[in-house]
Amino acid sequence: MHPTTPDALRADSAFLDRLTEIRRDIHRHPETAFEERRTSDIVAGILEDLGMEIHRGLGKTGVVGTLKGKRGGDRVIGLRADMDALFIEEQTGLPYASQINGKMHACGHDGHTTMLLGAAVKLAADPDFAGTLHFIFQPAEEGLGGARVMIEEGLFDLFPCDAVYGLHNGPKEPLGRVQTRSGPYMAAGDTWEVIFEGTGGHGAVPHTATDPTIPAGQFVASIAQIISRLVSSNDAAVVSVGHMNAGDYNSPNIIPSKVVIRGTARSYRPEVRDLLERSLARFAESCAAPHDVTARLIYTRRYPPLINTADQVAVAVAAAEATVGDGMVDGNAPLAGGSEDFSFMLERVPGAYVMIGNGDSGNAAFVHTPKYDFNDELIPIGVAYWLNVVREELGGEA
Incomplete structure (x- = not known):
């Protein structure tokens, strides 16, 4: 030929x-x-x-x-x-x-x-x-x-x-x-979802509620540290937020009882993939605990x-x-x-x-x-x- x-x-x-x-x-x-x-x-x-x-x-x-x-x-x-x-x-x-x-x-x-x-x-x-x-x-x-x-x-x-x-x-x-x-x-292409849940309540009296929006915000602000401090500089990885949902647009005076955050995780080695999943769960739980709120991670491994x-x-x-x-x-x-x-x-x-x-x-x-x-x-x-x-x-x- x-x-x-x-x-x-x-x-x-x-x-x-x-x-x-x-x-x-x-x-x-x-x-x-x-x-x-x-x-x-x-x-x-x-x-x-x-x-x-x-x-x-x-x-x-x-x-x-x-x-x-x-x-x-x-x-x-x-x-x-x-x-x-x-x-x-x-x-x-x-x-x-x-x-x-x-x-x-x-x-x-x-x-x-x-x-x-x-x-x-x-x-x-x-x-x-x-x-x-x-x-x-x-x-x-x-x-x-x-x-x-x-x-x-x-x-x-x-x-x-x-x-x-x-x-x-x-x-x-x-x-x-x-x-x-x-x-x-x-890259491996994975989807993750973190659900923060509290009691919610009236926005005028937040001390009567357990507010999941605070730990959810802290979580979003903190997850960049997974890449900068936990993933080796010899590896490449990404964690990005693509969706956030809480409360009702027509009710800004109500603290929602649930916040849902979804995103993607990308990595190239199995060990790094495992690290991203563990870290997302740990960061979510550490943000939620001081506020008497629960956090649950759903991590879906899509493409290797x-x-x-x-x-x-x-x-x-x-x-x-x-x-x-x-x-x-x-x-x-x-x-x-x-x-x-x-x-x-x-x-x-x-x-x-x-x-x-x-x-x-x-x-x-x-x-x-x-x-x-x-x-x-x-x-x-x-x-x-x-x-x-x-x-x-x-x-x-x-």
Whole structure:
């Protein structure tokens, strides 16, 4: 197998026009977590037309297509794309904007699905590799852990892999710039909630009440110390407040009996994750006790840290350099604060996850915003990257 360049794919205008049409069709019809029925029908139909064996139903709407190389070989790798959209009202004004009120592809999963489909088309036309490929199209990446569900329902039991690869478009990054790193790359994404409860009472006579607003305020002001004083300077972590609720807007003279504070916690190592959970509970309780108020922590571990394997990062970097040139590849990228449920797959199978720049023009919008759009100029770059990953992994002799 020879390296594939984006220019070689751009020369096949009919191929790229078809992929652009598929991407924009998926964009018009966004489907949120575990409801990606139309999208999975499109994926399954294309894979079936290519002559692949397909499996449907993992994670409700997941699709796995299997392609065997014509040169034999025992090595098996998985290539994964996510399919789900978000609950956001689109404001792009594009001719292919979402036709579903309150839903849009605001993270580029329409593009991720399309790029992997493009790679499947090219590889099925000439499976000149030694081994087996599983094309994994996953539902529900956005918050509901579709990767975890697919695994729990037997993904890697039915389709064992020696390595697995994933990618994401890099919002507001130069088009085609590839970033990755060995070891921890993306953060564990956890949600926490602290509930302070007292008796409440009339605001004119606070001495007759136990007031949960005072310890709640002290708690919010103090939790920055968890990062600055308890987490080692060699580690990265974040604790942020995203929601506070107490009382009634129309009753400012009433001390509420309950204050609810919710937020996110991000970390890259299990030990730090444990520390954040313990510390949030301890800080809440220490603020509450002097005021005769109770505090209760609910800590929900959502996505684990995404930890890349060194050998597979080397494969990914080589594939990226073959695709866009070594000047456009950073194999030691900074830690990324976002979370990604591909991390569940990497807990089970060695692999690598990369970010590929979606373009940084003046009108480029960030993901998870109403004006975001996947850049179709990234399609040939992403397809070429996938083909070069297969070349690096399975391009040798059986």
